[in-house]
Amino acid sequence: MGASSELSNDKLKWMYTQMSRIREFEERVKRTFVEHPGVIRGHAHLGDGAEASIVGSLATRHENDLVMPSYRCHGYPLVLGTSAKAVMAEIYQRKTGVCKGFGGSMHLADPAHHLPTASGIIGQGIAHAAGAAYAAQVKKTGQVVYSFFGDGSSKQGAFYETLNMAAVWKLPVVFVLENNEYQAYTHIKLEDANAIAGDPLSQKAEAFSIPGVTVDGTDPLKVYDAVNEAAERARSGKGPSLVESKFYRFSPHGNAITVPPVPTQFQEHEAIEVYGNKAEFAAAQANDPIKKFRAHLIGTGVLTEADAKKIDDSVRAEMDEVVKFALESPLPAPEDALNYVYA
Amino acid sequence: MAREMMFAEAIAVAITEEMQRDPSVVFYGQNMAMTDRDPFVRKFGKDRVRITPISETAEMGIAIGAAMNGLRPVVELYMAEFMLVAFDEVINEAPRLRYMSGGQVKVPCVFKAGFGFAAGWAGQHSNCTYHAMMGIPGLKVAVPSTSADAMGLMRAAIRDDNPVVYLHHYMLTIDKGPVPEGDHIVPFGVADIKREGTDVTIVATAWMVKKSLAAAEQLAKEGISAEVVDPRTLAPLDVDTIVESVKKTGRLVLVDQAPRHASAAAVIAGEVAEHGFEYLKAPMKMVTGLNTSVPYSEPMESYVLPSEEKIVSAVKSVLARHAAAV
Ligand SMILES: Cc1ncc(C[n+]2csc(CCOP(=O)(O)OP(=O)(O)O)c2C)c(N)n1
Numbered sequence: 096m097g098a099s100s101e102l103s104n105d106k107l108k109w110m111y112t113q114m115s116r117i118r119e120f121e122e123r124v125k126r127t128f129v130e131h132p133g134v135i136r137g138h139a140h141l142g143d144g145a146e147a148s149i150v151g152s153l154a155t156r157h158e159n160d161l162v163m164p165s166y167r168c169h170g171y172p173l174v175l176g177t178s179a180k181a182v183m184a185e186i187y188q189r190k191t192g193v194c195k196g197f198g199g200s201m202h203l204a205d206p207a208h209h210l211p212t213a214s215g216i217i218g219q220g221i222a223h224a225a226g227a228a229y230a231a232q233v234k235k236t237g238q239v240v241y242s243f244f245g246d247g248s249s250k251q252g253a254f255y256e257t258l259n260m261a262a263v264w265k266l267p268v269v270f271v272l273e274n275n276e277y278q279a280y281t282h283i284k285l286e287d288a289n290a291i292a293g294d295p296l297s298q299k300a301e302a303f304s305i306p307g308v309t310v311d312g313t314d315p316l317k318v319y320d321a322v323n324e325a326a327e328r329a330r331s332g333k334g335p336s337l338v339e340s341k342f343y344r345f346s347p348h349g350n351a352i353t354v355p356p357v358p359t360q361f362q363e364h365e366a367i368e369v370y371g372n373k374a375e376f377a378a379a380q381a382n383d384p385i386k387k388f389r390a391h392l393i394g395t396g397v398l399t400e401a402d403a404k405k406i407d408d409s410v411r412a413e414m415d416e417v418v419k420f421a422l423e424s425p426l427p428a429p430e431d432a433l434n435y436v437y438a
Numbered sequence: 439m440a441r442e443m444m445f446a447e448a449i450a451v452a453i454t455e456e457m458q459r460d461p462s463v464v465f466y467g468q469n470m471a472m473t474d475r476d477p478f479v480r481k482f483g484k485d486r487v488r489i490t491p492i493s494e495t496a497e498m499g500i501a502i503g504a505a506m507n508g509l510r511p512v513v514e515l516y517m518a519e520f521m522l523v524a525f526d527e528v529i530n531e532a533p534r535l536r537y538m539s540g541g542q543v544k545v546p547c548v549f550k551a552g553f554g555f556a557a558g559w560a561g562q563h564s565n566c567t568y569h570a571m572m573g574i575p576g577l578k579v580a581v582p583s584t585s586a587d588a589m590g591l592m593r594a595a596i597r598d599d600n601p602v603v604y605l606h607h608y609m610l611t612i613d614k615g616p617v618p619e620g621d622h623i624v625p626f627g628v629a630d631i632k633r634e635g636t637d638v639t640i641v642a643t644a645w646m647v648k649k650s651l652a653a654a655e656q657l658a659k660e661g662i663s664a665e666v667v668d669p670r671t672l673a674p675l676d677v678d679t680i681v682e683s684v685k686k687t688g689r690l691v692l693v694d695q696a697p698r699h700a701s702a703a704a705v706i707a708g709e710v711a712e713h714g715f716e717y718l719k720a721p722m723k724m725v726t727g728l729n730t731s732v733p734y735s736e737p738m739e740s741y742v743l744p745s746e747e748k749i750v751s752a753v754k755s756v757l758a759r760h761a762a763a764v
């Protein structure tokens with residue numbers, strides 16, 4: 096039995112609530128493109144499908160542990176305690192946003208809630224996470240740093256350079272490779288040597304002689320167990336591990352890339368749009384992490400159907416408020432742009 | 439005979455026709471050639487058209503090696519910033535190898551990327567990086583502003599025996615324009631006068647050409663005749679055409695989307711200061727991005743970038759300074 100068997104009912108309820116919040120938040124982001132065109136600019140990437148992986152991982156954190164996600168970063172701050180209003184307001188370009196409208200969807204940052212930054216350039220955040228872990232090591236803060244990045248990102252030089260150095264320096268960092276089978280429009284079987292050979296991506300860890308495990312990323316408890324072990328290992332000074340968390344993203348890579356004033360929306364998932372593979376998409380949807388965890392909690396008596404419904408309703412009500420707040424918030428003043436260039 | 443073509447289509451047609459003409463041209467990059475239905479894969483097969491992982495160092499380094507062994511690779515990089523993770527390949531490998539080998543090797547390859555996507559892509563996906571490449575001997579840099587130039591410069595880039603960074607501005611992607619029939623080539627190092635005028639010269643590239651032409655139109659209504667010069671390639675740079683124009687108009691406004699000290703405008707200003715100073719009737723003026731990263735939110739993004747209004751007022755100010763001087 097893994098450490099997840101010790102989780103209290105309150106913690107399990109918290110996990111379900113956080114997963115639901117991420118899903119509902121992302122639904123609202125997606126709907127914004129239809130209901131309020133132009134309010135979100137550029138490129139937004141959603142975490143629907145990743146909820147169990149995100150929450151299962153973050154549930155293992157100790158109070159001051161840091162989190163460095165990729166540009167697909169909406170879910171993490173919601174779990175870490177950042178106001179969902181401030182996250183949505185950022186995505187809506189508002190002055191009340193968590194980055195005051197400077198960063199947008201790809202660059203959420205809330206150091207006060209243990210999320211220093213998110214990089215939009217593939218792989219680079221992996222090194223930043225190891226750097227934060229180096230600081231934790233030198234300053235003996237006891238922190239573990241959680242680095243999240245995609246399957247596609249594991250083909251970037253920064254991944255290999257960083258994992259080697261983190262292993263050599265025994266840095267307190269957990270590398271969570273989020274394998275959602277796609278990098279943008281490309282299926283993993285077209286670009287990853289391990290995947291093509293039928294091997295797990297966690298095998299990459301062997302190159303650095305560090306532990307590498309593959310876990311069902313649609314089950315938050317299995318994710319919890321794997322990440323917890325990696326985090327405890329890191330905390331005890333034994334260095335980094337690689338956890339491959341396998342799940343499926345339910346939305347396409349991002350909203351369609353258009354040149355203004357052509358409007359943009361989310362289209363069909365690449366499985367269908369590019370590869371015509373409806374079966375793959377349907378199978379993934381039938382394996383929805385939130386539905387599964389909800390059924391599990393009801394089945395094990397942690398929640399009644401009525402409890403679960405109450406959580407679902409409260410999450411919807413929260414997100415109604417979140418959208419309202421973000422829509423009503425003011426835009427930054429043009430000349431605000433001159434701030435923050437230098438410290 | 440000219441046909442209408444979207445900017446992006448003109449580039450794709452140029453690559454297709456060059457691949458038909460020359461079997462040593464190969465084309466690869468991320469998120470392309472994913473299925474057998476891909477038009478390039480259908481025409482040229484999977485040896486010559488390939489998908490790559492997110493591995494820019496390998497993508498460009500492999501192009502360099504392939505170029506030295508008989509291929510002419512075109513690498514699709516999408517956003518110019520993605521080259522930055524592998525900038526060694528772009529500025530310290532590709533352009534150096536021929537020179538360091540005493541002229542023995544050639545590195546004919548094209549690094550193709552979009553840039554300047556000022557549409558809410560924020561700090562890491564909206565930039566102009568050409569200034570860092572235009573001063574590297576051995577490297578050529580193309581920055582088309584029209585469909586015709588996009589096609590003609592891509593053809594020239596692929597046929598060139600040197601490494602070329604081919605930068606297409608994202609905001610121009612779906613703009614339509616006439617493209618000449620046949621083997622239309624735009625030679626490198628030849629600027630184009632996009633609009634003739636007599637009162638002031640505006641030098642601009644890519645999206646800034648479009649903005650400058652709009653500004654010139656507005657100025658024309660007020661009786662001011664602006665000439666718009668587009669260098670089309672930043673390396674080599676056609677200083678002569680720019681200086682000739684300044685000789686005619688006596689005044690110069692340089693428009694560049696990049697922040698001032700990271701702009702091509704600053705380099706061009708230096709050339710005009712040396713070679714055209716005696717023709718200037720007033721100090722030149724630069725309209726550039728402000729000294730910030732590009733912010734996400736629209737009001738701030740617009741504020742830091744050059745606009746039609748900023749160009750118009752810069753033109754008026756160089757004209758006013760002349761008036762004050764006489
Ligand atoms: C260096 C670099 N190259 C290319 C890109 C463009 N890009 C943005 S997201 C993405 C796909 C990333 O896939 P993955 O790492 O699997 O993460 P996911 O989107 O699936 O979460 C790509 C190629 C980039 N941002 N940076």
Ligand SMILES: [Mg+2]
Nearest residue numbers: 245246277278
């Ligand atoms: Mg992925």
